[in-house]
Amino acid sequence: MSDILIRVSGACGRITLNRPYAINALSATMVNAMHTALQEWAQDAQVQFVLVDGAGDRGLCAGGDIRAMYHAIVTGQRELAIDFLRNEYQLNYYISRYTKPYVVMMDGIVMGGGIGISSHGSHRVVTERSLLAMPETAIGFIPDVGGTHLLGAAPGEMGTYLGLTGNRIGAADAILCGLADIMVRAEDLPRLTLDLEACPTTTAMEQCLHSLTAQVPSGLSQVHRAWIDECFAASTVEEIIGALLQHPNAEAQTCAEELMKMSPTSLKLTLQAIRNARVAGSLAVSLRQEFLLAQACARGHDMVEGIRAAIVDKDRNPKWSPAKLEDVTPEMLADHFDGRKAQASDLRLNEPL
Numbered sequence: 520m521s522d523i524l525i526r527v528s529g530a531c532g533r534i535t536l537n538r539p540y541a542i543n544a545l546s547a548t549m550v551n552a553m554h555t556a557l558q559e560w561a562q563d564a565q566v567q568f569v570l571v572d573g574a575g576d577r578g579l580c581a582g583g584d585i586r587a588m589y590h591a592i593v594t595g596q597r598e599l600a601i602d603f604l605r606n607e608y609q610l611n612y613y614i615s616r617y618t619k620p621y622v623v624m625m626d627g628i629v630m631g632g633g634i635g636i637s638s639h640g641s642h643r644v645v646t647e648r649s650l651l652a653m654p655e656t657a658i659g660f661i662p663d664v665g666g667t668h669l670l671g672a673a674p675g676e677m678g679t680y681l682g683l684t685g686n687r688i689g690a691a692d693a694i695l696c697g698l699a700d701i702m703v704r705a706e707d708l709p710r711l712t713l714d715l716e717a718c719p720t721t722t723a724m725e726q727c728l729h730s731l732t733a734q735v736p737s738g739l740s741q742v743h744r745a746w747i748d749e750c751f752a753a754s755t756v757e758e759i760i761g762a763l764l765q766h767p768n769a770e771a772q773t774c775a776e777e778l779m780k781m782s783p784t785s786l787k788l789t790l791q792a793i794r795n796a797r798v799a800g801s802l803a804v805s806l807r808q809e810f811l812l813a814q815a816c817a818r819g820h821d822m823v824e825g826i827r828a829a830i831v832d833k834d835r836n837p838k839w840s841p842a843k844l845e846d847v848t849p850e851m852l853a854d855h856f857d858g859r860k861a862q863a864s865d866l867r868l869n870e871p872l
Contacts, residue, residue, distance in 0.1 A: 523549045524574075525556045528716040530567035531724075532560040539575025544584045545632045547603045553636070554610045561618060568620035568724050570715050571636065572708075578628025578650070580636065583607060585658065588817075589826040597817055604663070604813050605866055607632060608806045611665045612868045615639035615802055620721050622728070624712070625649050625693070626705055635664025638698040639802070642728060645690040646705040647736065651698055654685030658829050659782040659821030659837065661789050661812050668805035671797035672697055676751035677740060678797075682789050683756070684777060691738025701728065702735045746771045756786045757844050782821040782837070783844045788812055788855055803868045808856070810866045815855040 524535040534553055536543035560566040573579035583603065591599040614621060614636060621640035629637055630652045637643055645651075653662040653670065662670060662682045670678030673696040681688065681696070693699040703711055711731050718724040740747075750762040750771060756778070763775035778786065792812060796805040816822040820840045828837035841847050 522546060523552050525552060527560075527563075527566060530565065530719050531716050532556065532563075532566040532569040533716070534569065534571045536571075536573040536580055539573075539577065541584070542578045542581035542628050543573040543575070543633075544581050545607065545636070546584045546587065547599075547606065550603070550606050550610055554606070554613060557610075557613060557617065566619065567721050568622060568718075569617070570622045570624075570712070571640075572624040572712065573626070576627065578630075578633070579623070579625050580630070580633030581628050582631025582633055583664075585631075585826050586830050589823060589831060592817055592823055600817050601814055604810065607635065607664060608810055609867055611635040611639050612802060612806055615665070617641070620724060622715065622724070624708060625651070625699055626708060630654060631666075632664050634666060634669070634698065638669055639665055643699040643701075644711075644728070645693050645699040645702050646708065647690060647702070647733075648705045649690050649693060649699070649702075650687045651689075651693045652685055652687040653682055656683060656781040656785040656789055657685050657825065659785050659819075659823070659825030659839065660816050661785055661792055661809065663809040663813055665802050665806055665809070667789075667792045667796040667809060668799075668802045669696075669698060671793050671795075671805070672800070675744065675748040677744070677747060679751040679759075679790065679793055680747045680774075682793050683751070683759070683781070683786055684774060685781075689736075689738055691735045692740050694735060695738065695740055701732045703728075703731045704733045707731050707733075743768075743770055750774075756783075756790055759790075760844075782825060782839045783841055783847050784819070784821050784839070784851065784855075785816075785825075786844065787847050787852055788816075791852060791856075806868060807866055811858055812855055815857075 522538045524537050526533050588600040622642040623637045623640045625637050626646045628650050653666045655662050670682045690702045714727045746768045753759045760775045763771045824837050
């Protein structure tokens with residue numbers, strides 16, 4: 520059975536990620552098939568809008584297939600991992616510029632690469648079961664797929680908090696942070712999908728979506744936003760952790776303890792990348808920056824070690840190198856951002872629609 524189902528139903532171009540056993544993690548084949556379908560539908564007058572969802576009941580997409588990336592790197596085929604990332608980022612950018620409505624059902628788990636094929640779209644639907652995250656610092660990587668751009672644009676320091684901690688958020692905070700637009704109850708998704716497939720026009724599609732929009736419950740930000748904005752506004756990761764440890768809120772102190780388990784290199788790269796993205800305000804600029812950093816991470820130690828500990832051996836005991844924040848020097852960080860060692864020029868973000 521195919522890992523991705525692509526078909527046309529009336530005016531609706533349908534894409535279903537079909538790896539439910541892997542929470543629909545994106546493979547290279549899936550990325551390429553999705554991009555090809557979108558390109559074809561952009562020129563097809565019959566297709567008025569696109570609808571994307573995921574098979575199974577666990578989530579839309581848990582991210583990119585990092586196990587495959589790990590095996591490519593450790594077997595000396597690093598270029599395969601870089602090719603996957605290049606194609607994935609180009610797909611993310613294409614989605615952001617798509618000229619037809621792009622409706623995506625962000626039910627259940629939506630992480631990493633799942634954010635990339637969702638939050639750059641035009642019509643992003645979450646449910647009360649949605650759990651969104653960019654958890655890359657826990658595996659020695661950085662928020663990518665345009666994640667630094669999205670996080671940099673989030674209100675206050677919510678994006679910094681989410682990027683560094685990798686914590687999961689629900690529907691309310693996803694909408695607040697600009698990662699989603701509306702909430703529909705999970706029990707209404709089957710009906711909504713059938714109704715959308717029957718919509719003959721984009722106007723009908725819009726009406727259909729809004730007819731099932733539900734009230735959004737309260738989120739994390741309503742309770743914790745004050746200490747998040749206060750502590751994560753600091754200039755360095757060390758200062759952020761220090762502020763969290765000194766804060767009277769117990770959740771802030773727990774957050775500091777969790778940060779100290781992450782890759783020190785990833786934390787520092789992520790903070791700088793999000794701050795850079797906030798200033799740039801451009802998805803294309805952020806994707807190019809992420810492609811530089813991703814290649815540097817693929818050449819380094821922590822990404823392979825983080826994936827090993829979390830996904831391959833599952834011992835949850837990564838040995839980071841450097842192991843301490845103070846040992847990650849400015850020179851090390853600058854080396855990651857050095858484009859002379861990467862292939863960012865190969866990232867094509869200007870293809871016509």
